Amino acid sequence: MNVLIACHSDYGNTKKMADAIAAGMRVSCSTADITLKSAIDTALDDLVVADVIVFGTPVHMGSMAWQMKQLIDRAGKLWMEGTLEGKLGAVFATGGGFGGAGGGVETTMVSLHSNFLEHGMIVVGFPKSLPGYADGGLQWGAYGRSGDHTGMPATVSDAALAAARSYGAYIAEVAVKLVK
Numbered sequence: 001m002n003v004l005i006a007c008h009s010d011y012g013n014t015k016k017m018a019d020a021i022a023a024g025m026r027v028s029c030s031t032a033d034i035t036l037k038s039a040i041d042t043a044l045d046d047l048v049v050a051d052v053i054v055f056g057t058p059v060h061m062g063s064m065a066w067q068m069k070q071l072i073d074r075a076g077k078l079w080m081e082g083t084l085e086g087k088l089g090a091v092f093a094t095g096g097g098f099g100g101a102g103g104g105v106e107t108t109m110v111s112l113h114s115n116f117l118e119h120g121m122i123v124v125g126f127p128k129s130l131p132g133y134a135d136g137g138l139q140w141g142a143y144g145r146s147g148d149h150t151g152m153p154a155t156v157s158d159a160a161l162a163a164a165r166s167y168g169a170y171i172a173e174v175a176v177k178l179v180k
């Protein structure tokens with residue numbers, strides 16, 4: 001099973017979530033071949049060979065970072081060809097979190113889902129029964145809040161990273177059932 005985890009991260013928080021998701025995947029599927037890439041360095045071939053595509057982004061002004069959108073727009077060529085149909089997709093995001101989960105983290109994850117669905121992919125959400133859901137889960141995917149309670153920069157919490165590991169393990173479990 002080939003997994004691509006592509007994300008953008010300026011300050012390392014979203015990358016920590018990517019690493020945690022990869023670690024969780026390895027727990028439930030030790031043979032998974034996992035490639036972690038920055039969105040900007042992701043080639044279309046990385047998407048083509050992946051059975052499972054996981055996209056992650058920080059929230060920038062209420063939506064995804066431009067680097068993630070740039071990858072999505074580049075991949076429009078694959079939509080023309082239907083190349084990604086039937087692949088599994090999952091998402092995660094981090095936000096500063098002033099006032100809660102982050103201004104825009106949920107809509108950002110939904111917009112990543114919209115792109116997957118446009119490609120005809122199968123979206124793997126984050127069920128509330130999974131460990132860590134209350135600390136770093138939203139039904140759309142894993143999230144981390146990287147600001148403190150006043151909105152000043154801090155870091156994603158260990159609990160959010162544990163939730164991301166739990167989500168990674170779940171994505172791999174689903175993939176083992178669905179990927180031939």
Ligand SMILES: Cc1cc2nc3c(=O)[nH]c(=O)nc-3n(C[C@H](O)[C@H](O)[C@H](O)COP(=O)(O)O)c2cc1C
Nearest residue numbers: 009010011012013014058061062095096102103146
């Ligand atoms: C240009 C810019 C815009 C941002 N806009 C938002 C925002 O709209 N909502 C939010 O919750 N956080 C916002 N943030 C905070 C980041 O989403 C947050 O710090 C994130 O965890 C950074 O991830 P990174 O460490 O992977 O770069 C913004 C940060 C930057 C640099």
